[in-house]
Amino acid sequence: MNITDRIELDPKVCNGKPVIKGTRIPVSVILEEIAEGHSWDELLNGYPELRKEDIQAALLYAKTSIDHTEFREAYA
Secondary structure, eight states: GGGGGGGGGTTTSSGGGGTTTTTTOOHHHHHHHHHHHOOOOHHHHHHHTTOHHHHHHHHHHHHHHHTTTTOOOOOO
């Protein structure tokens, strides 16, 4: 899957946040819903414009973003 087929960054849409192409649904919303325990079916029912491939692309986008970010644990 090519992520850019499903995810877009446009400064005119949601302040340039990554969104599902053709929608105003930010990738972060999809990730948050999954983190809160919502199933893919719940997401697809709650956002009728979403497709399974959009959820997969959002997860791949997050994975790719993490792979290219150095994480440093903060010490108190």
